[in-house]
Amino acid sequence: MSELGKRLAVSAVGVPTVLGLVFLGGWFLAVPLSAIAAWAAHECYRFAMRKDIEPVEWIGAPLAAAFVLIATWQGSFTAAAPWSLALLGLATLGTMLAVMFRRGPGGHPLGAASVTVVGAVYVGLTLSFAPLLHELPARLGWSSGDDPWAGVVAVTLPLAATWIGDASAFFAGSAWGRDSAKLAPGISPNKSWIGFWAGLLGAAAAAAGWHLIASERLLGMRLGGLGPVTASGVVLGVAAVLGDLVESLLKREAGVKDSGTFFPGHGGVMDRIDSLIFTIPSAYVLLVLLASL
Numbered sequence: 001m002s003e004l005g006k007r008l009a010v011s012a013v014g015v016p017t018v019l020g021l022v023f024l025g026g027w028f029l030a031v032p033l034s035a036i037a038a039w040a041a042h043e044c045y046r047f048a049m050r051k052d053i054e055p056v057e058w059i060g061a062p063l064a065a066a067f068v069l070i071a072t073w074q075g076s077f078t079a080a081a082p083w084s085l086a087l088l089g090l091a092t093l094g095t096m097l098a099v100m101f102r103r104g105p106g107g108h109p110l111g112a113a114s115v116t117v118v119g120a121v122y123v124g125l126t127l128s129f130a131p132l133l134h135e136l137p138a139r140l141g142w143s144s145g146d147d148p149w150a151g152v153v154a155v156t157l158p159l160a161a162t163w164i165g166d167a168s169a170f171f172a173g174s175a176w177g178r179d180s181a182k183l184a185p186g187i188s189p190n191k192s193w194i195g196f197w198a199g200l201l202g203a204a205a206a207a208a209g210w211h212l213i214a215s216e217r218l219l220g221m222r223l224g225g226l227g228p229v230t231a232s233g234v235v236l237g238v239a240a241v242l243g244d245l246v247e248s249l250l251k252r253e254a255g256v257k258d259s260g261t262f263f264p265g266h267g268g269v270m271d272r273i274d275s276l277i278f279t280i281p282s283a284y285v286l287l288v289l290l291a292s293l
Contacts, residue, residue, distance in 0.1 A: 207233025
């Protein structure tokens with residue numbers, strides 16, 4: 001199957017599934033998202049194991065899932081932050097004890113502990129902003145608390161900017177970027193500057209379209225108008241590229257093409273969420289900042 005065919009197949013199943021879970025919200029979204037976070041942490045730890053560093057997965061993977069569950073339980077950043085910070089501290093101490101007793105001086109204890117904690121934060125703490133973003137309209141008074149579509153609209157911003165930006169970059173890069181200057185040849189040789197700029201335009205257009213819909217749905221929302229929201233789309237486009245490049249860097253160091261085989265023929269979980277890991281928390285911060293204008 002061609003690369004385009006793979007993308008279309010994943011999108012045909014993945015997009016409706018994701019939107020359905022976002023519409024249901026709450027624990028319907030949190031439980032599968034926490035499982036995704038745990039599995040993504042597992043894939044991240046596999047990268048390290050290829051370099052003879054063995055993380056403490058029985059601590060790191062549950063920690064990644066717990067971040068998502070805490071955010072859903074508490075419902076806001078200010079309420080979830082102390083719990084997440086306390087859990088992170090306890091998990092860090094537990095990891096240090098685990099590497100002391102089970103790795104020893106010859107088992108790369110510092111590397112094992114560092115990868116354990118960073119891996120959980122990288123995929124778990126970042127994804128925990130999805131339920132927080134889902135609850136943001138109700139928390140900021142943008143909509144009535146019983147409107148199930150309000151959370152969908154909020155979460156759709158990073159999803160649309162990421163997916164449309166990625167599609168724009170793929171088609172533009174495939175058509176005109178093969179022989180053009182490469183964006184980061186040492187990390188991801190196939191990415192071109194043409195694809196990068198096309199991705200930013202796609203993300204900006206997605207954000208502009210999102211604003212037109214959100215302004216009709218989230219009547220209490222004040223985000224400074226179409227211009228700032230469109231500019232936020234550009235920021236999300238940059239975040240998506242950085243997320244993609246970070247995972248490409250990890251895969252290149254590990255010497256693998258894909259993060260795993262969770263999706264046969266399409267790679268692993270991290271291959272599907274690498275950009276969202278960056279764009280979801282970025283969207284949360286951007287919306288909070290824009291709401292304060």
